[in-house]
Amino acid sequence: MTGTDDLDWDAVYADQAPRVYNYFRFRLARDSDVEELTARTFERAWRSRAHYRRDLAGFATWLFKIAQNVRLDYLQSRRGHLPIDAALDVVAEGTPEKEAERNSDLARLRALTKDLPDRERELLALKYGAAINNRLIAQLTGLSESNVGTILHRVVQTLRSRW
Amino acid sequence: MNDDFLHRIRVEPPPAFMADLKARLDRQLPPAAAAPRRSLFRVLVFGLLFGGSVFAITVLTVNGIPDFARNFVQTLHQGSTRKGDAPERSHAATPFSGGNRLPAPFASRPGGTTESGSTEHTGEAPNSSRGPATPGAANNTAPNVQSVVGGTSTRPRQVLNLVTVKNLEAYLKSRVANFTQPYRTDTSVTAADSATEALAQFCNNPATAGGKSGPDIAVVPRRITRAEFGVCTTYIGNIAEVQMEHQAVVLARSKLYGTLALSARDLFLALAAEIPDPEHPGALISNPNTTWDRVNAALGAGPIEVFGPPEQSITGTAFRETLLQAGCDAVPALATLSQRDAARYQHVCTTLRKDGTYVEIREDVTTDTLQTLQSHPDAIGVLGYAQLRLFGPILQNNYMLIINPVGGVQPTPQSIADGTYPGSRTLYLYLNQRRVPYGALNLIYWLADTNEIASTLSSEDPQIKGPRRYPGPLPDLKL
Numbered sequence: 001m002t003g004t005d006d007l008d009w010d011a012v013y014a015d016q017a018p019r020v021y022n023y024f025r026f027r028l029a030r031d032s033d034v035e036e037l038t039a040r041t042f043e044r045a046w047r048s049r050a051h052y053r054r055d056l057a058g059f060a061t062w063l064f065k066i067a068q069n070v071r072l073d074y075l076q077s078r079r080g081h082l083p084i085d086a087a088l089d090v091v092a093e094g095t096p097e098k099e100a101e102r103n104s105d106l107a108r109l110r111a112l113t114k115d116l117p118d119r120e121r122e123l124l125a126l127k128y129g130a131a132i133n134n135r136l137i138a139q140l141t142g143l144s145e146s147n148v149g150t151i152l153h154r155v156v157q158t159l160r161s162r163w
Numbered sequence: 164m165n166d167d168f169l170h171r172i173r174v175e176p177p178p179a180f181m182a183d184l185k186a187r188l189d190r191q192l193p194p195a196a197a198a199p200r201r202s203l204f205r206v207l208v209f210g211l212l213f214g215g216s217v218f219a220i221t222v223l224t225v226n227g228i229p230d231f232a233r234n235f236v237q238t239l240h241q242g243s244t245r246k247g248d249a250p251e252r253s254h255a256a257t258p259f260s261g262g263n264r265l266p267a268p269f270a271s272r273p274g275g276t277t278e279s280g281s282t283e284h285t286g287e288a289p290n291s292s293r294g295p296a297t298p299g300a301a302n303n304t305a306p307n308v309q310s311v312v313g314g315t316s317t318r319p320r321q322v323l324n325l326v327t328v329k330n331l332e333a334y335l336k337s338r339v340a341n342f343t344q345p346y347r348t349d350t351s352v353t354a355a356d357s358a359t360e361a362l363a364q365f366c367n368n369p370a371t372a373g374g375k376s377g378p379d380i381a382v383v384p385r386r387i388t389r390a391e392f393g394v395c396t397t398y399i400g401n402i403a404e405v406q407m408e409h410q411a412v413v414l415a416r417s418k419l420y421g422t423l424a425l426s427a428r429d430l431f432l433a434l435a436a437e438i439p440d441p442e443h444p445g446a447l448i449s450n451p452n453t454t455w456d457r458v459n460a461a462l463g464a465g466p467i468e469v470f471g472p473p474e475q476s477i478t479g480t481a482f483r484e485t486l487l488q489a490g491c492d493a494v495p496a497l498a499t500l501s502q503r504d505a506a507r508y509q510h511v512c513t514t515l516r517k518d519g520t521y522v523e524i525r526e527d528v529t530t531d532t533l534q535t536l537q538s539h540p541d542a543i544g545v546l547g548y549a550q551l552r553l554f555g556p557i558l559q560n561n562y563m564l565i566i567n568p569v570g571g572v573q574p575t576p577q578s579i580a581d582g583t584y585p586g587s588r589t590l591y592l593y594l595n596q597r598r599v600p601y602g603a604l605n606l607i608y609w610l611a612d613t614n615e616i617a618s619t620l621s622s623e624d625p626q627i628k629g630p631r632r633y634p635g636p637l638p639d640l641k642l
Contacts, residue, residue: 013188017181017184018173018176022172022173022174025172026172035176035177035180038176038184039187042184072580075577075580075581105168105172106172109169109172117575118575118576118577124169127169128166128169128172129173131173159168160165163168
């Protein structure tokens with residue numbers, strides 16, 4: 001069962017592209033990387049969409065699995081260079097543009113979450129970047145739905161107290 | 164929960180970017196172009212199966228069981244009884260969920276193999292009372308059956324040659340054994356002594372090998388070097404690279420005494436069969452260390468007791484070739500040996516002591532394994548990441564165990580994927596792009612769970628031709 005026959009791909013793109021874009025904004029440091037990885041995700045998904053099987057996963061689950069893989073590819077390809085978070089620290093110093101960026105909400109979030117475990121950052125990106133529900137996040141992360149809610153609640157409380 | 168400050172961070176993507184990406188996507192294949200073909204194919208297959216079944220039932224009902232069918236079943240029964248191990252290798256026993264990954268027509272191998280064919284027909288044997296299964300009849304009809312089976316073949320079976328290293332041979336054979344090829348293709352797995360030799364065979368020069376080509380696929384536990392890549396492209400042209408999977412070993416310990424601040428070097432000095440003599444660093448001695456403080460004064464005087472998988476098992480091999488090797492590389496006194504005698508160095512680095520300090524337990528993690536660790540709170544357990552993960556919530560709720568970091572690094576999906584956890588490694592798969600036998604891509608799809616190689620065979624990369632694909636995110640391991 002491919003399940004792609006009756007999908008409106010224009011609507012899928014319009015709905016999912018902002019989610020994937022914001023997911024990468026939450027997870028990456030540079031906007032140019034965000035656009036690049038968003039494009040890679042959709043190109044990969046479009047290329048393989050005939051293989052999508054509705055009986056195995058919802059479309060958003062399938063798409064975000066691809067996005068997670070694309071991000072891992074990206075991280076791996078940068079192996080041997082500075083890690084992304086370290087790169088953020090380096091480039092964020094000095095120029096007025098970077099200073100302005102640091103003052104933005106996103107930069108503040110990046111600074112506050114820099115020392116969080118990867119799992120917590122992934123949950124934040126899926127919840128508030130991709131704006132997807134806890135059930136879907138649970139499918140994507142292998143956690144239980146209640147566990148996702150609990151972790152997010154704890155992390156958000158901590159962030160709010162430091163915001 | 165007041166989380167507006169996080170929701171506010173979302174933005175709309177730049178319109179120019181959205182439009183540009185949409186245009187690029189629209190230039191790809193029209194949406195779901197392949198789906199109707201697959202649907203049509205399935206309809207045809209199911210139609211043929213259904214039609215054939217109706218026809219067979221009708222013929223049997225009207226005419227009874229014809230002699231040739233009776234003889235055919237009898238002959239197959241004769242053949243299957245010669246293959247004693249066949250019933251244990253049924254498709255239902257495959258540990259992979261990969262059956263879902265392949266289209267339905269791929270679920271059985273045309274022409275059959277030793278495993279699949281005999282298993283199916285062995286299932287028929289007890290019902291042989293449906294036909295006159297007399298030995299005489301089988302003997303008389305055997306030549307006819309051979310000709311019938313042979314007559315269905317329009318081309319000879321092709322062998323897909325895969326080369327790997329000895330330590331991965333059994334693992335890959337088990338993976339391949341559970342793969343049923345959609346084409347008339349068999350897979351042969353051969354093993355070289357090392358990754359270097361396996362890649363040398365894969366990249367061999369046909370001109371100097373008497374015109375004989377190298378293996379079609381190589382699976383090795385490290386990435387090809389730039390020098391090897393240069394040789395490969397010179398002799399066999401472009402090659403494609405796929406990251407097949409990550410392997411990781413995890414150290415677990417009872418929560419009672421907490422974690423030990425172990426490094427890979429500590430593990431090597433505690434568990435290797437031979438270590439440098441502290442008084443004569445140039446010489447090697449049998450490992451005399453019995454307590455952790457002998458290895459590293461900061462570790463305390465607890466006894467060295469490690470429960471781990473058999474040395475030659477897949478997990479045991481991964482343990483020796485990742486953690487033990489990393490620890491060995493960190494011992495300066497062995498640097499000279501590595502320069503002088505590489506084979507001896509390799510042996511010293513990856514040979515476990517056998518004086519009872521390292522206690523071999525089953526490779527597959529069971530509740531017995533976990534209870535053993537819990538009842539030996541001083542001990543360290545060496546376990547496979549994937550197997551330990553299978554226990555999931557059971558571990559959290561029922562066992563007082565804790566994951567022990569190595570060199571301060573916990574085995575997380577991130578640290579395993581990026582290689583910072585020293586107990587992890589990645590299996591790499593290489594394919595000769597110039598000669599892609601039919602069946603190769605399906606095999607890669609089976610082994611690496613990717614079909615991207617098919618669509619990016621000609622892609623370019625500054626370092627290496629072909630796609631680089633990384634396994635999906637690993638689930639967190641919670642104890």
